[in-house]
Amino acid sequence: MSKPTDLTIAEARHLLARRQLSARDLATAHLEAIERLGSLNAFITVTADRALADSARADDRIARGEARPLEGIPIAVKDLFCTEGIRTTAASRILDDFTPPYESTVTRKLWEAGAVCLGKTNLDEFAMGSSNTTSAFGHVVNPWRRRGDNRDLVPGGSSGGSAAAVAARLCLGATATDTGGSIRQPAAFTGTVGIKPTYGRCSRWGIVAFASSLDQAGPIARTVRDAAILLREMAGFDPEDATSADVPVPDFEAAVGRGVKGLRIGVPREYRLPGMSAEIVALWEQGAAWLREAGAELREISLPHTKYALPAYYIVAPAEASSNLARYDGVRFGLRIDPGGDLDDLYAATRAAGFGAEVRRRVLIGTYVLSAGYYDAYYLKAQKVRALIARDFDRAWQEVDLILTPATPSSAFAIGEKQDDPVTMYLNDIFTVTANLAGLPAISVPAGLDGGGLPLALQLIGRPFDEETVFAAAAVVERAAAFDALPAIRA
Amino acid sequence: MGYVVEGQTGPWEIVCGLEVHAQVISRSKLFSRAGTAFGAAPNTQVSFVDAAFPGMLPVPNRECIAQAIRTGLGLKAKINLWSRFDRKNYFYADLPAGYQISQYQHPIVGRGEIVITLSNGTTRRIGITRLHLEQDAGKSLHDQHATKSYIDLNRAGVALMEIVSDPDIRSPEEAGAYLSKLRQILRYLGTCDGNMEEGSLRVDVNVSVRRPGEGYRTRCEVKNVNSIRFVMQAVEAEARRQVEVWESGGEVAQETRLFDAARGATRPMRSKEHAHDYRYFPDPDLPPLELDPDWVEELRRALPELPDAKAERFQRDYGLSAYDASILVAERSTAEYFEAVASGRDAKLAANWVMGDLFAALNRSGRTIETSPVSAEALGRLIDLIADETISGRIAKQVFEEMVETGGDPATIVDARGLRQVKDAGAIEAAVAEVLAANADKVAEYRAGKEKLFGFFVGQVMKAMGGKGNPALVNEVLKRALG
Numbered sequence: 001m002s003k004p005t006d007l008t009i010a011e012a013r014h015l016l017a018r019r020q021l022s023a024r025d026l027a028t029a030h031l032e033a034i035e036r037l038g039s040l041n042a043f044i045t046v047t048a049d050r051a052l053a054d055s056a057r058a059d060d061r062i063a064r065g066e067a068r069p070l071e072g073i074p075i076a077v078k079d080l081f082c083t084e085g086i087r088t089t090a091a092s093r094i095l096d097d098f099t100p101p102y103e104s105t106v107t108r109k110l111w112e113a114g115a116v117c118l119g120k121t122n123l124d125e126f127a128m129g130s131s132n133t134t135s136a137f138g139h140v141v142n143p144w145r146r147r148g149d150n151r152d153l154v155p156g157g158s159s160g161g162s163a164a165a166v167a168a169r170l171c172l173g174a175t176a177t178d179t180g181g182s183i184r185q186p187a188a189f190t191g192t193v194g195i196k197p198t199y200g201r202c203s204r205w206g207i208v209a210f211a212s213s214l215d216q217a218g219p220i221a222r223t224v225r226d227a228a229i230l231l232r233e234m235a236g237f238d239p240e241d242a243t244s245a246d247v248p249v250p251d252f253e254a255a256v257g258r259g260v261k262g263l264r265i266g267v268p269r270e271y272r273l274p275g276m277s278a279e280i281v282a283l284w285e286q287g288a289a290w291l292r293e294a295g296a297e298l299r300e301i302s303l304p305h306t307k308y309a310l311p312a313y314y315i316v317a318p319a320e321a322s323s324n325l326a327r328y329d330g331v332r333f334g335l336r337i338d339p340g341g342d343l344d345d346l347y348a349a350t351r352a353a354g355f356g357a358e359v360r361r362r363v364l365i366g367t368y369v370l371s372a373g374y375y376d377a378y379y380l381k382a383q384k385v386r387a388l389i390a391r392d393f394d395r396a397w398q399e400v401d402l403i404l405t406p407a408t409p410s411s412a413f414a415i416g417e418k419q420d421d422p423v424t425m426y427l428n429d430i431f432t433v434t435a436n437l438a439g440l441p442a443i444s445v446p447a448g449l450d451g452g453g454l455p456l457a458l459q460l461i462g463r464p465f466d467e468e469t470v471f472a473a474a475a476v477v478e479r480a481a482a483f484d485a486l487p488a489i490r491a
Numbered sequence: 492m493g494y495v496v497e498g499q500t501g502p503w504e505i506v507c508g509l510e511v512h513a514q515v516i517s518r519s520k521l522f523s524r525a526g527t528a529f530g531a532a533p534n535t536q537v538s539f540v541d542a543a544f545p546g547m548l549p550v551p552n553r554e555c556i557a558q559a560i561r562t563g564l565g566l567k568a569k570i571n572l573w574s575r576f577d578r579k580n581y582f583y584a585d586l587p588a589g590y591q592i593s594q595y596q597h598p599i600v601g602r603g604e605i606v607i608t609l610s611n612g613t614t615r616r617i618g619i620t621r622l623h624l625e626q627d628a629g630k631s632l633h634d635q636h637a638t639k640s641y642i643d644l645n646r647a648g649v650a651l652m653e654i655v656s657d658p659d660i661r662s663p664e665e666a667g668a669y670l671s672k673l674r675q676i677l678r679y680l681g682t683c684d685g686n687m688e689e690g691s692l693r694v695d696v697n698v699s700v701r702r703p704g705e706g707y708r709t710r711c712e713v714k715n716v717n718s719i720r721f722v723m724q725a726v727e728a729e730a731r732r733q734v735e736v737w738e739s740g741g742e743v744a745q746e747t748r749l750f751d752a753a754r755g756a757t758r759p760m761r762s763k764e765h766a767h768d769y770r771y772f773p774d775p776d777l778p779p780l781e782l783d784p785d786w787v788e789e790l791r792r793a794l795p796e797l798p799d800a801k802a803e804r805f806q807r808d809y810g811l812s813a814y815d816a817s818i819l820v821a822e823r824s825t826a827e828y829f830e831a832v833a834s835g836r837d838a839k840l841a842a843n844w845v846m847g848d849l850f851a852a853l854n855r856s857g858r859t860i861e862t863s864p865v866s867a868e869a870l871g872r873l874i875d876l877i878a879d880e881t882i883s884g885r886i887a888k889q890v891f892e893e894m895v896e897t898g899g900d901p902a903t904i905v906d907a908r909g910l911r912q913v914k915d916a917g918a919i920e921a922a923v924a925e926v927l928a929a930n931a932d933k934v935a936e937y938r939a940g941k942e943k944l945f946g947f948f949v950g951q952v953m954k955a956m957g958g959k960g961n962p963a964l965v966n967e968v969l970k971r972a973l974g
Binding site for chain 1: 549588589590642768770772
């Protein structure tokens, strides 16, 4: 039997059900790994006692024959999900020691399915970043190393802690959120699988908001099947979230083996960027070939407004963020810095001390684009672009069932690289933001290594609420790629 | 030519529009499950949504939306089947999220109107520009501590309807009439209790002045005027102030002002109090509000009869004057009381009793129609006793006073006090004979042609009979005896 930390969720589920492995041992193995690899800084809070208690209960239920779908599966939670009685930070100083008196819908559903809580993972502050270097709790280290280079690499962001923890075998799976690529880009950088489901598939209730019209929760796991298992338990209509969709949740796992025979898969020509690395181009062509060999019909399509997506995203997301983050004012919870002046002084001192540079930048941008006299030129125009991007996809769905693109324009970069210019950093999201703007499901699946031995990934984008086809095709890529490389640092 | 403000240089016309914030009657808040009762202990009706805790989301309250639609229908307004919630962003300690959810560009209710009646009997149509739903803010209490402000979030998130009139109002009287009529309609609909002291109805007054026939001049907004009387005073005071500014060669600046009731004048708000760029944008937590036309129709069919229609019906069916009808429909509860009394009885008599003795008794005791010691059924039975001649109108007033005192049943009081009318001819004849014998001089004068004395004899006979003589019989017997 492989080490407990090397198991997939599907394998662990099998062994737990047959009582060849106890949930308690599985949890303990992961807690030890988390402690040993603390230098990755993947966790902000480790909930060892909770994990032990959860796993003991899981063993009891399994013994009584009352196992639920995720009974005894140890997972980590991005520290953007509010967890009752467990400090929730959003990786920001401004929340201080805020301990929610409520549980987010997504995590509540996971606990109700029997999952074991290992702790809360690190992230970019308020999920704003693509490198996990904006966290108030320090940057997360990617467990992968570039061949012949000992520098620490970024795990991607914003769900860098979740991705690093899954890759380094510190948990079997993790929750994450994706506003512009925050699940898919770190998954791509760490050789893991991450899916952002359709907007409205998972409830946003209890998740610290970044940009409400774009935020969506999803899982990061080590296989497509594991991602499907987790998403099934995370998804579902929630009357407490007015944007949550009242649609049935299919058995995503069952779709994993479905294959792609007869599917029409589009390759959008606008995603072929000038100056794109040959490795990425080759990987993309390889992916297309794999899918063709598996019986899909590949065709070139056009998504003409793609080039406007990134600028539109960097208007809409900061605009919503500037308003969503207004509640962090030092009055009711979290950090309060009182310089002894009037109310405005309290706000200014608290927010200046509580927010990091990237959050401040985005709040300023967002405030600016919504200001009188600028609204039409920025926010309104960005919304129009967003509608055009959604229309591009609507038209594409008349021709194809799925769209194949690279997940990121490069592999993981070193910490400190790309740090001098925020716009270069924003370019990381270039392939991923369109799915957020159009609300579509999209998965990142590892497909190969670059010249430096670092993971590269492909992205598959599907029709609204058709995660099943996305999982089916991702499983085909996964099988064809036979991606079995391992990170340098792992349990 | 209507109402004018006479300046040094000639007449000026008032142009006024009102923005009314009406608190919606609903059990829970606009976007949360917290309660809305007035007067609860501070911060006891606050959910995590109202306090804007991380990750909390608003969910629209269907009853609040129904109330806005009912109000729109009552104002004969267009119901917008597609509307949207926007965020109005500003920082304040009693605004937990740092934004108020409101409807900026696409309100739930569009154009409507209110017809007002003025004291000279004429009516005027005042346009309604729009009605939208929004959240109330919490309350800042600055007088509880020397250096700290206290915050009460009970009101935070309670649903308000902002009802904006067109600038159609031309006098203080019209402003008062508009507000009274709007309040009356809201109370009829049961969508707002209209209680201005408790802040359920708050008014911002927009005023400008102009020379007759001119276009609009710069307006000022007088914020938060909290009674109908003060609204009328504020319109007058602000118009006079502006006339003075224009006439002294100055220019009225567009600004927000406050009404100082003690001084009867307006003053500018500190500029900091309104220097906001609200950065409105569609609330991404809330999909557009799309109404099912069948639901709107259902709400329309269930609307109560409104005051204008009721007043018309009272004139038509009960033969009341326009004035009496308007008094009786002023409050829905009064109208219902009246109809219960009038049904199957002499409606004019019923109206006189309600508007006369009942109103006087309520006034004296500081009660309302809802807490009246005399129920509509009891008053009806009293009127029945007059109609079937068990008692006279005069005795009825005496019985009524006892009903007010004791809440007793009229027939029981009549029997207990022996107030039943005397119709026995012998008893009446005896009383008449006695009175005529005692007033031989007056009888002589009467017979000599001073017929006005007849009333005197009636009075004397009634007095002798303790007021219980049947008036028709007394008249008949007297006439015969005086021959």
